[in-house]
Amino acid sequence: ARMVYEYYQPKNPGLEKYERLLSETDRLDSAHLNLDDVLDPKDYILLGYTLDPRTGLGVFRDYFLRLVEDLKKKPIGEILAQPDVQERVKRIREQDADFREVTVQRSRLDGNVVFTDFRDLSPMPVGNRFIVYTLFPQANVSLRVHWGPSREHVAAAVGHSIFNRSRFGGGGHRGAGTCLLPAATADAQIAQMLAALKKDG
Numbered sequence: 001a002r003m004v005y006e007y008y009q010p011k012n013p014g015l016e017k018y019e020r021l022l023s024e025t026d027r028l029d030s031a032h033l034n035l036d037d038v039l040d041p042k043d044y045i046l047l048g049y050t051l052d053p054r055t056g057l058g059v060f061r062d063y064f065l066r067l068v069e070d071l072k073k074k075p076i077g078e079i080l081a082q083p084d085v086q087e088r089v090k091r092i093r094e095q096d097a098d099f100r101e102v103t104v105q106r107s108r109l110d111g112n113v114v115f116t117d118f119r120d121l122s123p124m125p126v127g128n129r130f131i132v133y134t135l136f137p138q139a140n141v142s143l144r145v146h147w148g149p150s151r152e153h154v155a156a157a158v159g160h161s162i163f164n165r166s167r168f169g170g171g172g173h174r175g176a177g178t179c180l181l182p183a184a185t186a187d188a189q190i191a192q193m194l195a196a197l198k199k200d201g
Contacts, residue, residue, distance in 0.1 A: 002026055020044070021071060031130070031162045031176075038130045038162075043076050049128060050088040057088055057126060091126060099127025104135055111198040114139035115190075118146040119154065133161045140164045141197050145190060154186035155179075156193065 005022055009015045024044035027033060037045050050057065051064060063084060070079050079085060102125050107116040114136040118124060124146055132142050140161045148155045159176040181189045 021076075024048070033130065033162055035134065035163070038128055038134060041128075043080070046089060047076065047080060047085065049092060050085060052129075057091065063088075092128070095126045096128075096131075099125045100131060100135065103127070103132055107132065107136065109136055109139060110194055112139055113141045113143055113194055113197045115194060116142065116144040118144065121146070129157075129159070130162055133163050137161075137164060143190070143193060143197060145186070148180050152183055153180040154183060154190075156181055156186075156190065158193070158197070 001022060005015060005018065021044060025048070027037075028045055028048040033045070036042075041049055047067070051060065051067070053060070067079065067085075070082075080089065102118075102121065103116060106118060106121075107114055109115075114132055116132060129144075132144070133139065136142075142157075142159050142161065144157045144159075145154050147153075155178060157176070157178040
């Protein structure tokens with residue numbers, strides 16, 4: 001989005017009205033967030049969480065397409081006040097305490113790595129994926145696993161802490177990745193991943 005904006009904006013000065021939206025999108029996309037953005041999100045950051053498939057709110061294609069149109073002509077406060085947006089925000093906030101509790105229950109600190117195993121949960125809990133770094137501030141890397149479709153694979157997501165930047169700098173696409181592991185060999189592969197993450201510090 002930033003590249004497109006910078007290409008077209010000089011000849012279309014009216015696009016400047018989207019500068020704040022773009023800046024906040026850049027921050028969310030690169031995970032350059034502060035503690036308040038995670039614990040008490042507002043405005044575009046909060047709206048972004050309602051659009052993030054990793055938050056666990058389910059299918060949202062029609063919701064996304066409508067918001068694209070709304071963002072062209074409505075202020076963020078008006079958008080956040082819309083019933084379907086409010087419903088998603090309410091669900092995130094209502095389940096926040098449960099998500100924190102279940103994350104603590106199913107996580108363990110292993111050296112510099114916080115490992116979270118959600119495989120025994122169905123459905124997956126709804127919550128902010130960065131919360132784990134506020135609950136385990138000593139960790140600079142996270143590994144989270146849960147069942148993939150049909151339980152034939154285990155989804156494994158690795159990320160660097162956006163707060164504890166002791167080595168990796170935190171945030172950004174360079175610092176995160178997801179893969180699917182065959183169910184039959186998942187435990188062994190997870191152990192290998194944990195060992196590699198600990199070795200790399």
